Structures are given as C-alpha cells and as structure tokens.
Ligand code: ATP
Ligand code: ATP
Ligand code: MG
C-alpha cells in the first residue's frame with residue numbers, strides 16, 4: 001500500500017468547495033484484504049490506537065457506524081479507513097474537520113482516490129502520511145512489507161509528535177480567537193506567515209494583526225508599555241495607583257532603594273517578561289541583594305518597588321473599554337491531608353486541559369528550582385503531605401505559561417477599578433492593552449482598599465479571557481474586530497472569476513479596464529501576469545491560487561478580476577472560497593487527454609467550479625451547450641446568459657421571466673450589445689464602436705466584450721463606465737501580445753494571434769473572412785505538438801477553404817513530435833479538404849515560415865499569422881521591409 005500522488009487543494013475543487021487533500025492510494029495486494037478479511041482484531045487494534053474513530057458515523061451517520069462498516073461482511077477497504085484516520089488525527093490535534101470521500105478509480109484496479117478535509121496544509125499532509133504508517137503497522141506480519149515501518153517507530157510517540165507538530169504550526173489562542181471573531185463577521189482572513197501575522201479583509205480594506213497587536217497599535221505606546229519605569233512615572237503622574245519605584249544598577253543602590261521605599265519590596269528586571277527574574281515580598285537586605293542579582297541576569301538595570309498585597313488581576317481594555325477582568329493565581333496545589341506535594345502535582349497535571357493537545361489552555365506545573373524555592377520558604381518539601389485545604393504555591397508569579405490558573409471576575413470588578421484600567425491604557429496610548437493590577441479584592445475600589453498597577457502590557461494574551469480555567473469565557477476578540485472594522489466598513493472587495501477555453505485573458509482584461517474606468521483600483525490575474533491598477537507587477541502565468549492571494553493581499557486594490565485556468569483548478573483548486581460573479585466563456589476541446597481529463601464533459605465539470613461558487617451571478621454562454629447546462633449547478637442569486645443569437649429560444653424565455661441576459665441585436669446600423677434585467681431592456685453599445693472588435697468584425701471579441709459587460713453590469717458598475725471601458729480598450733501587441741494584434745504599416749494587413757486550438761483558430765479565420773480585402777488572404781498556421789492528432793486536424797479544418805494560400809509550420813518546442821510532423825499533418829488535412837497542392841507551403845521553422853508569408857503578401861492582401869514565439873515573431877513582422885519599399889525614416 002503506497003501513496004502514488006497527492007494534491008493539496010487550497011480552495012474549491014472538483015472534490016469539495018473547501019480545502020481538501022486528495023491522495024491516489026495504491027492498495028497493491030491489500031486490495032484483496034478489506035477489513036472484514038483482516039478481521040476484528042485489526043479493527044479493535046485500530047480503535048485502541050485512535051479511539052475517536054469509534055465516534056465516526058460514516059455512512060450510518062451514527063456513532064459506531066464506522067466500526068460497524070469495518071466489521072460487517074467483507075468490511076471496507078483500507079483507502080476508506082485511511083481517510084477516516086487522517087481526519088481523526090487532525091481532530092486529535094484540535095482541528096474541526098469532518099469531510100472525506102474515497103472512491104476506487106475507474107480502470108485502475110486497487111487504486112483509490114482518497115479525499116479528506118484539512119485545516120492546515122502541512123498538518124493535513126502529515127495526517128495522511130501518519131495514517132498510512134499506522135495502518136501498515138497494524139497489519140498482520142505476513143502482509144507488512146519489510147521496508148514499511150522503521151524498527152524504532154511506535155504509535156504513541158508518533159501520535160504525540162504529530163500533535164505537537166500540528167500545534168507548533170497552529171495559530172496561538174489569541175490569534176485564533178481573533179480569526180474566529182473575524183469569521184463570525186464574515187470578514188475574510190489570510191495568514192501571512194508561519195507565526196501570528198494575519199491579514200483581515202481584502203486589498204485596500206485590509207487590517208493586520210500580529211497576535212493582539214493591531215495595525216492601529218501605536219509603536220510608541222508599545223515601547224512605553226515595555227518600559228516599566230517610564231510607565232510607572234506616566235501613570236503615577238496622572239494620579240493612577242502605582243507602586244513606588246526606583247531603578248538601580250548595583251547591590252548597594254538596591255539595598256538603599258529598598259530602605260527608602262520601605263519593606264517588603266519586589267525586585268524585577270527592567271526589561272523582563274513572563275515573570276522571569278522577579279522576586280516578590282523581600283523583607284531583608286539579604287533578600288534584596290539576592291533578588292537584585294537574579295534580576296540582573298536578565299537586564300542591566302533592576303527595578304526595586306513597593307510590594308503590593310493581594311492577588312494578580314489582568315484587566316483587558318480594548319478600544320477604550322474594559323472588556324474582561326481575570327484573577328490570576330500562581331501555579332499551586334491544595335493539600336488534602338493524604339497526598340504528598342509531588343503526588344498533588346501529578347494529580348493537577350492529570351487535568352486533560354494540561355495535557356498534550358490542550359497545552360494552550362492550561363500548562364503543566366513543573367517541580368523545578370523555582371518550586372523548590374517556594375516550598376523552602378514555607379518549610380515544606382515535595383514529600384510533605386500538606387493538611388487539607390492548605391495552599392502551597394509553587395510559583396511566585398501568576399503567569400499561565402508557568403502553570404497558573406485564571407478566574408474570570410469581569411462581572412464583579414468595582415467601577416472605580418474599571419475606570420482606572422481604562423485610564424491607564426489610554427495614558428499609555430494602546431488600542432488593545434492589559435493592566436496588571438494587584439488588589440486584595442477586585443470588587444472594592446482601589447480608592448478604599450488600595451492596590452496598584454504593576455505593569456501595562458501591549459499585546460496582552462487573550463487565552464485567560466476566552467478560556468479561563470474558572471468562570472465565564474469572554475468574547476474579547478469581538479471588540480477588537482469591531483474596532484478594526486466598525487459597523488458598515490467594507491472588508492471584502494468584489495471578486496470576479498472568468499474561465500473557459502478561449503478568451504479568458506481578453507475578457508478579464510476588458511473587465512479590469514472597465515473597472516478602472518469606473519474609478520476602482522483593480523487587481524487582475526492572467527496567463528500573462530498580475531496587474532495592479534493596469535500595471536504589470538509580476539510576469540508569467542499567474543492564474544493559480546498563489547496569484548489570487550497576491551491580488552487580495554495587495555494593499556491598493558479594491559476589486560479583483562481573476563482569470564481562472566483549468567491547470568490551476570486541477571492542481572490546487574480555486575484561490576478564493578467564493579466569488580461574487582463567475583463566468584464561463586466556452587468549453588472546447590483543447591488539451592484533452594491530459595491530467596485525467598479525457599472528455600468535454602469532464603472539462604466542463606472542472607470549469608463549472610467557478611459558477612458553483614459564484615454568489616451573486618453566474619454569467620454563462622448560452623450558445624455553448626456545455627456551458628448552458630451549468631445553469632443547474634449554481635446557487636448564485638442570478639444567472640445571466642450571454643448569446644450572439646438574438647432569437648435564442650431559451651434566453652428569450654429567461655428574459656420574459658425577468659431574467660438577466662446580454663444579447664447581440666441586429667439593426668440597419670449594425671449590431672447592438674443589449675442588456676436585459678428584470679424586464680428592462682438596455683441598449684448598451686454598438687459593436688463597431690469597440691476598437692477591439694475591428695468594426696464589429698472580430699466576433700470573438702464581440703463575445704468577450706459582451707461577457708465583460710455582463711459581468712460589470714452584474715457587479716453594479718455604471719453603464720457609462722462599461723461603455724467608456726469598452727470604447728477605450730485596445731488590443732495592441734504592447735497591451736496584449738498575441739491577442740489579435742493588427743499591423744497596418746505594410747502595404748498589406750497583418751493579423752497576429754497565438755490561437756492554439758481549433759476554436760481559437762476558427763475565430764481568427766472567421767475574422768479574416770469578414771474583413772473587406774481587395775487582395776488575397778494568406779495564413780501561417782501551426783498547432784502545439786503535445787495535442788492529439790485529431791486536435792491538429794481540427795485546427796487545419798478551421799482554416800481550410802478560407803484562404804488563398806496556406807503556410808504550414810511548427811512551434812520551436814516539438815513537444816514529443818518529429819520536426820516536420822505537425823506541419824505535414826496539417827498540410828495533409830488541408831489537402832483532404834480540397835485545398836490544391838500548389839496553395840500549400842510546408843515550411844517547418846517558425847521564422848522561415850513567417851518570412852515566407854511576409855514576402856508572399858502583396859498590397860491589399862491580408863496575412864493571418866498564428867505565432868508561438870510571440871516577441872520574436874512580432875519583431876519579425878514590424879522589421880520586415882517589403883521589396884521595393886522605400887527606406888522608412890526610423
Ligand atoms: P509578564 O510577562 O507576565 O507580564 P513580567 O516579567 O512583565 O511578567 P510583571 O508583570 O512586572 O513581570 O510581574 C509579574 C508578576 O509578579 C505580577 O503579575 C505579580 O504577580 C508579581 N509582582 C510584580 N510586581 C509586584 C509588586 N510590586 N508587588 C507584588 N507582586 C508583584
Ligand atoms: P489561454 O488559455 O492561453 O490563457 P485565454 O482563454 O486566456 O487563453 P485569450 O488569451 O483571451 O484566451 O485569447 C487567446 C486566443 O483565443 C485569441 O488570440 C483568439 O485567437 C482566441 N479567442 C479569444 N476569445 C475567443 C472567443 N470568445 N471565442 C473563441 N476564440 C477566442
Ligand atoms: Mg506582567
């Protein structure tokens with residue numbers, strides 16, 4: 001049994017509308033060993049190793065269902081079991097994932113497609129690997145392959161290592177609570193690094209957090225809070241309760257300071273955290289010196305300050321309001337008269353919240369040097385049996401990370417103390433801050449019973465508030481998110497996704513151009529690169545999830561247009577969980593037979609994902625039967641059909657029923673792009689006014705323009721912006737290399753395009769036919785070597801009959817074919833379709849073929865060139881000097 005392929009889908013895919021991992025698992029000889037045959041001992045051992053599986057309902061949908069499924073009759077196959085284990089392992093690491101689906105793959109006996117949901121990429125991958133190892137280790141000896149499991153491997157260690165690995169990568173509790181609060185408010189988020197830096201919201205609406213520091217937290221406030229002396233002065237000067245404090249650098253100075261302040265005192269490092277180096281309640285010169293030295297190990301200067309009686313409280317202030325108050329108790333045990341302190345610690349640590357997998361709620365207490373010291377102070381040892389009810393502190397400070405506990409006291413805090421905390425945080429200037437306040441009773445005013453602020457914390461942890469060990473959990477993350485995104489502020493940018501076989505880039509660019517005309521700053525991803533506000537920021541094929549993320553993270557953009565190609569969909573799924581408007585232009589046979597996509601129906605299923613996740617509107621080509629059918633697969637509020645056929649029956653009916661559509665309507669003056677919506681009829685623009693349509697003759701660009709218009713309209717853009725956008729969109733080589741570029745500077749006209757499938761080639765051939773030409777029509781044609789023979793013949797058929805001369809060439813990259821195989825195949829097909837021999841030239845090399853075309857062209861001719869090496873070929877076209885032509889001035 002082995003994993004032969006793995007895909008990690010980051011967004012909607014063929015398998016689910018959320019992130020899943022898909023394994024191709026070859027059971028090999030285990031295909032003959034379903035769980036029924038492996039026997040109940042195997043199942044029982046599995047349940048013992050992963051007890052949570054007992055809860056999986058599987059197809060029975062009730063706890064115990066999976067066990068039943070494994071034990072009944074022949075049972076189930078190991079691929080399916082692996083799916084459940086991979087899910088349960090993630091559950092054990094604290095993730096909330098449930099979805100899985102395992103199917104055998106047609107025509108590949110013993111090979112299964114195992115799909116399971118994941119929460120975090122690396123953890124999800126590891127869960128699958130570990131599940132595989134576990135299953136292998138539980139197999140009877142004779143079925144175990146020799147190399148499978150290393151000698152020193154054992155399940156409990158591997159399991160714990162996995163859980164730790166998962167938690168190291170997981171967001172910390174504070175960040176997690178903020179992300180959850182954002183999700184509850186439908187605010188999207190993106191993790192920006194392996195730590196706790198997170199983007200909330202898209203594009204220009206984004207806010208960032210790093211744990212509980214927000215993009216609005218002033219740097220100067222953070223600096224102040226981390227300077228305990230400065231903080232003490234500022235708070236004291238405003239009349240807030242603070243201990244008397246002195247900063248010292250020597251033992252002598254420490255002793256003198258303590259005497260001035262008055263015993264008992266506290267010593268602490270000037271730059272400290274997590275309670276390190278702090279000594280509490282020092283009552284003699286000797287203790288002060290000892291405390292000084294300990295603090296000195298951490299920081300050059302040491303603070304000596306008044307010891308404040310009472311319990312530690314953390315008062316959390318967000319956006320000028322106290323949102324939670326927690327009493328913190330240092331790690332301790334309570335005597336019961338029978339157990340030793342060592343045993344009591346064991347008992348406390350057995351609390352599952354302190355165990356592996358829950359380390360982030362409570363931490364285990366360690367009997368270390370500090371514990372020894374604390375015990376020594378009250379004359380006990382680890383072997384003492386304290387009397388019932390006696391509290392033995394094992395820590396001097398109340399940090400949760402050293403085993404402390406937290407009790408929520410938000411409901412009982414005295415209003416004076418509440419106000420004091422708010423003032424203190426305001427004085428330091430934090431938007432999110434924690435006041436450490438010592439008081440013998442938080443329910444009474446500090447003005448009556450005393451108490452003081454020992455510290456102000458920037459980036460206060462939320463764990464003690466959202467998951468206190470005692471008392472009511474508080475939603476402290478919500479107020480932070482509400483501060484970053486006050487009611488009514490946007491957090492999402494509109495997202496449009498465009499897919500299809502041909503015209504994606506052109507349509508995406510048209511839409512982005514309209515968007516810009518409407519005053520937005522679009523982010524656009526295409527096969528040519530990423531464009532921010534019309535400027536290309538990254539070159540290359542950028543149609544996968546990485547580029548979608550890149551655009552949504554860009555702090556400038558307020559609109560996203562995503563060209564979505566089949567490759568990315570199959571490899572990694574969509575880069576966004578949903579889109580506002582999704583469009584499918586066409587589904588044509590290009591690149592069939594690749595990556596398990598053999599039929600048009602399968603290809604349609606891939607492209608359909610874009611409309612499945614469209615929320616507002618699905619824009620569909622009603623003239624393409626494979627696209628038309630997709631209407632049944634979207635939950636979008638509206639379907640908008642695009643048709644070039646004004647009497648399309650279904651579309652007419654849709655319009656009559658108040659539906660949305662974009663249709664091409666003819667008149668004496670030309671063709672009008674017309675929108676219909678809710679019974680209204682909106683003439684938008686004459687096609688001949690759109691330069692990219694070459695006076696309305698380039699029907700493929702008419703269609704692309706209609707899609708761009710329909711999408712823009714569906715996203716609420718103004719009609720004038722749509723018109724202005726289409727009228728000013730051009731298709732020069734500089735803007736859109738290889739997309740119907742026209743060169744008019746020679747005595748003949750050159751059409752330059754990189755169409756590389758029959759559908760695209762036919763679109764250009766149709767254009768050549770429609771142009772008014774006084775001379776002949778010539779074409780330089782080819783097809784990519786890695787397409788099937790039938791696809792190449794189809795390309796030849798798309799030009800056959802439309803031209804006076806045909807030059808057949810090949811691309812530089814042979815992609816597995818002999819040097820003149822492609823041109824020969826095309827030429828042969830042309831002949832079969834009645835093109836006489838003398839009208840066909842076979843010139844394999846691209847440069848030579850284009851050169852021959854240029855030489856052959858006479859004034860008044862049209863030369864259509866399908867090019868592959870775009871830059872080189874375009875240069876060749878513009879540099880060409882027709883014979884006898886006068887030298888042009890440079
Ligand atoms: P943290 O990282 O948890 O904020 P820290 O290293 O910044 O800790 P402080 O917050 O100054 O240190 O002190 C830690 C703990 O020590 C306090 O929560 C409190 O329990 C105790 N403590 C500090 N100063 C005093 C004081 N003046 N009187 C009594 N106890 C104190
Ligand atoms: P790719 O898959 O290479 O990214 P694409 O879908 O992004 O292609 P475009 O770059 O816009 O498509 O256009 C590629 C070629 O397809 C054009 O040069 C033209 O030959 C043809 N084409 C463009 N739009 C259409 C259309 N609506 N119908 C048919 N063919 C088209
Ligand atoms: Mg502190």
Ligand code: MG
Pocket residue numbers: 504505506526527528563
């Ligand atoms: Mg493209």
